[in-house]
Amino acid sequence: MHRLYSYAMNKPARGSLLSIEHLEDKEILGLLKLARRMNPLKARPQLRNKRIMLLFYEASTRTRSSFEIAAKSMGATTTLVESSGSSIEKGESLLDTAYTLRAVGADAIVIRHPAAGAPHLMAKHLDIPVINAGDGMHEHPSQALLDAFTILKHKKSFKGLRVAIIGDIYHSRVARSACHLLSRFGVKVTLCGPPELVPEFAISLAPGLHITRHIEEALRGTDVIMLLRVQQERLAGMKINLQDYMARYQMTTSRQKLAKREAIVMHPGPIIRGLELTSEVVDGPQSVIVDEVRNGVPVRMAILARALGKAK
Amino acid sequence: MVNAKSQRREAASLLIKGGHVIDPAAKINAPMDVLLRDGRVAEIAPPNKIRASAEEKFDARGLIVAPGFIDLHVHLREPGQRYKETIATGTAAAAAGGFTSVCTMPNTLPVVDSEEWVEWLRDPERGAVVNVFPIAAATRSSRGATLTDFAALQRAGAVAVTDDGKPILDDEVMRAALRLGAELNLPVVQHAEDTRLTETCSMHEGPTSFRLGLRGMPATAEANIVDRDVNFAQQIRESRLHVAHLSTSDALKAVRRGKRAKARVTCEVTPHHFTLLDENVGEYNTNFKMNPPLRSATDREAILVALADGTVDAIATDHAPHATHEKQVEFERAAFGITGLETALALAITKLHRDHKIPLTRIVELFTAGPARVFDLRGRGSLQRGDFADVTVFDPKKRWTFEAAKSRSLSRNTPFDGWQFTGKVVATIVGGKIVYRTD
Numbered sequence: 001m002h003r004l005y006s007y008a009m010n011k012p013a014r015g016s017l018l019s020i021e022h023l024e025d026k027e028i029l030g031l032l033k034l035a036r037r038m039n040p041l042k043a044r045p046q047l048r049n050k051r052i053m054l055l056f057y058e059a060s061t062r063t064r065s066s067f068e069i070a071a072k073s074m075g076a077t078t079t080l081v082e083s084s085g086s087s088i089e090k091g092e093s094l095l096d097t098a099y100t101l102r103a104v105g106a107d108a109i110v111i112r113h114p115a116a117g118a119p120h121l122m123a124k125h126l127d128i129p130v131i132n133a134g135d136g137m138h139e140h141p142s143q144a145l146l147d148a149f150t151i152l153k154h155k156k157s158f159k160g161l162r163v164a165i166i167g168d169i170y171h172s173r174v175a176r177s178a179c180h181l182l183s184r185f186g187v188k189v190t191l192c193g194p195p196e197l198v199p200e201f202a203i204s205l206a207p208g209l210h211i212t213r214h215i216e217e218a219l220r221g222t223d224v225i226m227l228l229r230v231q232q233e234r235l236a237g238m239k240i241n242l243q244d245y246m247a248r249y250q251m252t253t254s255r256q257k258l259a260k261r262e263a264i265v266m267h268p269g270p271i272i273r274g275l276e277l278t279s280e281v282v283d284g285p286q287s288v289i290v291d292e293v294r295n296g297v298p299v300r301m302a303i304l305a306r307a308l309g310k311a312k
Numbered sequence: 313m314v315n316a317k318s319q320r321r322e323a324a325s326l327l328i329k330g331g332h333v334i335d336p337a338a339k340i341n342a343p344m345d346v347l348l349r350d351g352r353v354a355e356i357a358p359p360n361k362i363r364a365s366a367e368e369k370f371d372a373r374g375l376i377v378a379p380g381f382i383d384l385h386v387h388l389r390e391p392g393q394r395y396k397e398t399i400a401t402g403t404a405a406a407a408a409g410g411f412t413s414v415c416t417m418p419n420t421l422p423v424v425d426s427e428e429w430v431e432w433l434r435d436p437e438r439g440a441v442v443n444v445f446p447i448a449a450a451t452r453s454s455r456g457a458t459l460t461d462f463a464a465l466q467r468a469g470a471v472a473v474t475d476d477g478k479p480i481l482d483d484e485v486m487r488a489a490l491r492l493g494a495e496l497n498l499p500v501v502q503h504a505e506d507t508r509l510t511e512t513c514s515m516h517e518g519p520t521s522f523r524l525g526l527r528g529m530p531a532t533a534e535a536n537i538v539d540r541d542v543n544f545a546q547q548i549r550e551s552r553l554h555v556a557h558l559s560t561s562d563a564l565k566a567v568r569r570g571k572r573a574k575a576r577v578t579c580e581v582t583p584h585h586f587t588l589l590d591e592n593v594g595e596y597n598t599n600f601k602m603n604p605p606l607r608s609a610t611d612r613e614a615i616l617v618a619l620a621d622g623t624v625d626a627i628a629t630d631h632a633p634h635a636t637h638e639k640q641v642e643f644e645r646a647a648f649g650i651t652g653l654e655t656a657l658a659l660a661i662t663k664l665h666r667d668h669k670i671p672l673t674r675i676v677e678l679f680t681a682g683p684a685r686v687f688d689l690r691g692r693g694s695l696q697r698g699d700f701a702d703v704t705v706f707d708p709k710k711r712w713t714f715e716a717a718k719s720r721s722l723s724r725n726t727p728f729d730g731w732q733f734t735g736k737v738v739a740t741i742v743g744g745k746i747v748y749r750t751d
Contacts, residue, residue, distance in 0.1 A: 095640055
């Protein structure tokens with residue numbers, strides 16, 4: 001009989017953040033409100049003596065450093081465990097890694113993993129909060145929250161807002177989380193891309209989603225343009241001609257003019273200048289790409305405070 | 313060889329009294345008493361009409377007495393994977409599920425592609441408590457390239473050939489397999505999956521897989537292969553094609569087409585495919601991960617219709633035990649498969665009979681006459697005089713709760729833990745000997 005693991009599983013610990021899909025509206029609004037009060041330079045050390053493990057099975061610049069700064073600015077200590085240079089290379093399972101980090105004294109684990117559902121598996125077997133920093137193609141909750149935060153800094157509210165998400169939605173956890181969040185607050189979301197990257201099923205993800213294959217249609221009258229990274233290897237694998245793709249879906253300054261005058265351009269990064277968008281768009285006045293990154297810190301501070309802080 | 317564990321007295325004769333016999337192959341659906349002697353059905357007659365005496369009596373009042381159930385598709389994991397299941401534990405689970413015969417799949421370590429392994433599986437030393445009928449590999453090591461020696465495997469006792477776990481993908485190899493099968497009157501069982509379309513996929517392709525961020529197996533990956541195979545079966549006279557664990561409505565269309573054209577095409581469906589849907593995967597619960605995966609409501613509906621109208625020949629569990637450490641991992645990495653021997657009858661009665669009003673006679677047929685016919689298991693699947701004394705006695709009204717912890721399988725990978733069912737096996741008799749009795 002197998003005694004290594006038991007099938008006994010618990011509910012994720014309070015303060016965990018596994019997905020946007022299962023957050024209540026008030027939890028989302030609460031996090032955004034808390035984030036507005038966070039100042040990375042002058043924060044209360046409400047997480048002093050808390051040990052936060054950053055478990056990154058995938059490369060990351062933004063998310064990792066952002067969570068690290070967020071944690072440290074509130075007085076927590078952080079330890080980074082990456083798959084290379086750890087026992088994960090030796091084949092240690094996710095659950096064994098989780099138990100190990102718990103045993104070493106983690107108070108919370110922030111995990112980025114290439115497999116959808118990895119944070120959920122961990123959360124069901126641990127008694128400490130698990131924060132999803134991106135699980136495969138599934139969700140990237142903190143990104144959706146910082147994008148929502150960024151949108152609200154530039155637009156009065158979500159009501160009546162039109163957002164276009166352009167690019168490889170099929171492989172994008174950012175897109176899924178964004179759709180769940182924006183749809184919740186009545187935003188009209190238009191997904192745009194070729195059928196291989198934006199399948200028809202995508203509509204069923206959340207209420208209020210539309211699909212168009214034509215970038216012009218997506219951009220006309222839109223308030224927010226969200227661009228997604230497109231991987232050249234993926235296009236090749238799907239036999240999509242790169243030049244064709246760029247001709248149809250690359251974001252350029254002239255295409256940008258189809259959107260509302262005050263439309264903002266967003267991108268979760270990393271950006272590939274010249275692929276999904278031109279340098280002019282990246283560096284143009286409507287781009288809030290750098291703001292997004294900056295906003296990631298207070299948003300992640302709010303997430304960690306909700307997970308471990310006393311003020312919940 | 314008497315299994316030391318079961319110190320049951322082997323009665324040479326057993327009279328099953330007072331029960332209601334459902335034997336679709338013999339067209340019996342009436343109160344009958346059944347006398348078993350020396351491993352065979354000695355007599356079957358209306359109540360109290362059997363004059364001959366019996367050493368042991370079984371009171372079957374209020375119960376259904378059926379021919380012993382046959383499961384065409386189980387993974388007993390021997391040789392080589394005893395940590396998941398053994399022939400002893402797997403057949404004990406079979407007995408608890410009312411199965412008196414199981415057909416084992418060859419995707420073991422090594423693959424069962426030789427007469428030696430077929431004989432090894434059938435050896436009483438293995439400790440089987442029910443009849444074991446091996447299905448041997450169709451190609452060497454199930455690599456899909458070179459056919460095995462079907463004649464030798466058949467002589468050794470294989471009832472069919474398959475590369476289950478994998479499809480026979482190459483057109484020429486599949487045609488050759490069907491041709492050779494036709495010559496020997498040996499069925500070729502196909503795990504219908506176009507693996508070129510399902511690489512790295514872990515569930516059905518649809519709105520649920522999209523939402524969960526998992527790569528999905530399109531229905532066409534199954535339907536295309538079944539379509540092709542049915543065409544081959546129609547072209548190759550006397551060939552016998554059996555579609556394993558059919559899960560899509562499009563594949564059913566192809567099977568119907570083949571049957572209408574009088575090709576010898578048969579198919580089986582699992583209890584989980586007539587019960588569950590892709591959305592039941594929920595929050596990445598790997599106890600809902602198997603291949604073929606749980607499908608859409610449309611597919612399940614088509615399966616229910618086909619179970620009722622006779623298009624489906626058999627219910628087969630695809631019992632696939634896996635160790636906890638193989639399932640308690642990330643969804644896309646978890647092993648495919650769930651156990652099923654002990655919940656099959658309960659699911660059939662609860663879902664098919666109680667919920668969908670499919671008659672009990674049809675359900676019994678799907679567990680007995682149907683499977684016996686698919687693999688020509690002579691003397692089995694019916695209770696006519698001279699047939700093997702394999703009997704399944706069950707209570708179609710008994711309410712009970714399935715507890716995975718009490719399973720006789722070595723493994724616990726089931727989605728049905730805690731499910732409340734109507735319909736329970738009361739006794740399982742193999743060769744005249746009671747090998748399972750409900751507590």
